Structures are given as C-alpha cells and as structure tokens.
Amino acid sequence: MANESLGLIGRKLGMTQLFDNDTNAVYPVTVIECGPNTVLRVKSDDTNDGYNALQLGFGSQKAQRLTKADLGQLKASGTDTPVKVIKEIRVSKEEAAQHEAGKSLGAADVFEAGNKVDVTGMSKGRGFAGVMKRYNFAGFIRTHGTHEFFRHGGSIGTRLTPGHTLKGKKMPGHMGAEQVTVQNLRIARVDAERNLVFVRGGVPGPTGAIVTIRRAVKA
Numbered sequence: 001m002a003n004e005s006l007g008l009i010g011r012k013l014g015m016t017q018l019f020d021n022d023t024n025a026v027y028p029v030t031v032i033e034c035g036p037n038t039v040l041r042v043k044s045d046d047t048n049d050g051y052n053a054l055q056l057g058f059g060s061q062k063a064q065r066l067t068k069a070d071l072g073q074l075k076a077s078g079t080d081t082p083v084k085v086i087k088e089i090r091v092s093k094e095e096a097a098q099h100e101a102g103k104s105l106g107a108a109d110v111f112e113a114g115n116k117v118d119v120t121g122m123s124k125g126r127g128f129a130g131v132m133k134r135y136n137f138a139g140f141i142r143t144h145g146t147h148e149f150f151r152h153g154g155s156i157g158t159r160l161t162p163g164h165t166l167k168g169k170k171m172p173g174h175m176g177a178e179q180v181t182v183q184n185l186r187i188a189r190v191d192a193e194r195n196l197v198f199v200r201g202g203v204p205g206p207t208g209a210i211v212t213i214r215r216a217v218k219a
Contacts, residue, residue: 004092005118007214008110009058009085010034010197012121014207018188018198029188030203032119032213034107035195039099040077040086052096056105057083058210078102085210108192115187116219117197121204121211125177135170180204184216 010032017026038057043049061084063071074082078101099105111117131137131153140149153172156165182203189198203211 004052004090004095005215005217006054006091006095006110007089007117007212008034008037008105008107009056009087010211010213011059012203012205012207012209012211013196015202027188027200028202029198029200032197032199032203032211033195034111034197034213035105035109037105038077038079038083039101039103039105040073040079040083041101042096042099043088044096045093051090052093053088053090054096054099055086055088057086059084076101087212089212089214106192107190107195107197110215111187111190111197111213113187113189116184116216117187117199117213118181118183118216119185119199119203119211119213120179120181121209123176123178123180123204124206126175128173129175130172131170134172134175137170183218 013031013033015028015030018029019026035058039054040057041055043051043053043055045051057074057079060081063082066074066082070086071082126133130151132139132151137153139151140146140154142150153170156169156171158164158166182201185199185201185203187197188200190196191198197213199213205211
C-alpha cells in the first residue's frame with residue numbers, strides 16, 4: 001500500500017548538537033531545510049490521475065535550465081520562480097482536498113516538535129567495496145598459516161545442486177548511491193522562521209543532498 005502521509009522536500013544542511021534540559025544530555029541532530037515548498041499540482045483519484053498526491057517544487061534556478069513542459073506546468077500553477085526539484089508526495093484524499101496549486105508550504109505547516117518522521121534520500125556513494133566494508137563480514141582468521149585470504153567472502157558455490165551461485169549472494173560490488181529510507185526519527189525542534197527541521201540522528205546522503213521528509217508511516 002502506498003505511503004499516504006504528507007511530507008516536504010528538503011535539503012540536508014549538516015549535523016550539529018542540541019542540549020536536552022530534562023536529562024542534561026547532548027544529542028546529535030540533522031538540520032534539514034524544509035521549505036518553502038510550492039504546490040504545483042493536486043492529483044486526485046476522481047480524475048484521470050487515478051491517485052491522490054501533491055506535486056511539490058523546491059528551490060530555485062534559471063528558467064533556461066527547464067524544459068518547455070516544466071515551464072508550462074509552473075505557469076499553470078501560478079508559480080513565478082522556476083523550481084529546482086519537483087517531487088510527488090502521496091497523500092490521502094482528504095489531505096489533497098485541503099491544498100491547491102500555487103500554495104506555499106513551510107516546515108511549521110507540516111511538522112512540529114515531537115513528531116516522528118521518515119526521511120528518504122540517496123546514500124553516499126562508496127564506489128567498489130569488498131564484503132567486509134559492504135556487508136560487515138568478519139573476515140578470515142589471521143593465524144595458522146592463512147595466506148592472502150584475510151578479507152575474502154568465503155565459498156560462493158553450491159557444488160552439484162543446483163551447481164551455480166545463487167541470486168542475491170553477498171559479494172563485492174558497488175556500495176551506496178542508492179535510495180535509503182530511515183524510519184521513525186523524532187523531530188527535536190522546528191524553526192518556523194527559517195524553515196528548519198532538527199531531526200534526532202542521521203539521515204541518508206551527504207551535506208547538501210535533497211531529501212524527502214514525511215510523517216512516519218509506522219509510528
């Protein structure tokens with residue numbers, strides 16, 4: 001079933017620390033710039049779209065970098081500034097009915113301190129990696145005559161039956177640079193004036209990466 005919780009497109013600004021007055025502890029947070037997001041289109045299952053969603057735009061860039069189709073869509077939504085990122089957020093029918101094209105959404109319009117959220121982004125690319133770095137294999141023993149076999153993955157075959165390497169076998173390969181979702185992160189603070197959301201813990205991607213933050217599905 002599709003995730004139908006409202007969210008926003010944001011940019012990961014980096015990590016810092018906040019002080020908890022209740023427990024006198026310092027905890028790490030990720031700062032995400034979550035707006036403003038512009039509603040470019042409202043999709044409904046009552047039309048030919050077939051599903052309910054908000055099409056959001058985030059950031060700005062030169063108009064010459066957009067296609068005519070994108071410029072036409074921005075004009076239809078009443079948006080003057082060409083946006084840099086366009087994403088769709090699946091929402092419920094009731095949620096979709098509360099919005100219209102051209103509306104601006106900020107961090108405080110969607111989130112508040114204490115909410116649990118899911119953050120989706122592209123993880124950092126690590127290039128070609130072995131099984132110890134990629135899958136946390138333990139490696140082989142380093143005594144009793146082991147020679148040039150310290151970081152190998154061990155046997156990959158199945159002998160006669162079925163006689164080939166099984167699909168999904170954990171082996172060396174490209175690591176990272178894939179979509180990752182971290183669930184049930186708690187919002188520590190929301191800065192409505194600067195559209196900043198402080199999320200406890202880390203989120204996928206490097207500093208400056210585009211992420212999608214939405215209300216948690218499994219909270």
